[in-house]
Amino acid sequence: MSTFTLSTTQKNKPLLLSKGFSYTIDKTTNDRTYWKCEDARNLKCKGRVHTNNINTILLHENDNHNHNGSAVSTEIRLFEEKVRDRAMNCNEATQTVIDNCLVNLSDNAIARLPNFKHVN
Template identity: 70%
Template sequence: MSTFILSKTQRSKPLLLCNGLNYTIDKTTDDKIYWKYEFARTLKCKGRVHTNSLNTIISHETNNHNHLGNAVSSEIRIFEEKIRDRTINYNESTQTIIDNCLTNLSDSTVLFCIYFGLFFFVSILLVSIQ
C-alpha cells in the first residue's frame, strides 16, 4: 500500500496527503475512516482512500481519479502548515519563520513557489497573523 502523511487544512480539519493527492474525511466508523479527494465535488473525482481508525494503515485505495496528482502541491500544504504552526507557537520574525520552514523543501517546490509568487503571499499571511 501507499505511504501517506497526515496534515491539517486551513480550518484545522484532518488532511491526508498520499501520492501527490490531498484527501479530506468523508465519513468515519468505529474501525475505518473514509477519505475523499479534496476537490471531489468541483472536479467530479471518484478517488477515495480508506484507513483504519488510528490512521496508521491504508486499507483500500481507489485510483478512479480523472486528473493527475501533484507532489509539489502536497509539499506546499506541509510548508503552509509549518508556517501557521511557527507563527502561532513561536515569537520569531517573518524572515526567520520562512527560513526555518524552507528547510527540506525540494528544489522543484522552491522554484514553483518563486515562480508563482507564493513567498510574497506567505509573508503577507504572516504579517496579518502576527
C-alpha cells in the same frame, strides 16, 4: 503497502496526503475513516481512500482520480503546515518563519511558491 502522510488543512481539519493527492475526511464510522479527494467537489473527482479509525493504516485506495497528483503540491501542503505550526509556537516574525521553513523545500516547490497565498 502504500505510504501516506497525515497533515492538517489551514482550517485545522485532518488532511491525508498520498501519491501526490490530498484527501479530506468524508465520513467516519466505528472502524474506518473515509477520505475523499480534495478535488471531489471542484472536479467531481472520485478518488477515495479508507483508513482504519485511528488513521494509521491505509485499507483501501481506489486511485480513481480524473486529474494528476503532484508530489510538489504535497510538499507545499507540508510546508504550509510547518509554517502555520511555527508561526503559532515560535515568537518569530512571519518572514523569519517562512525563511526557516524554506530551508528544506525542494527547488520545484520553491518555484511554485508565488501561488502560495495561505500565510498571513
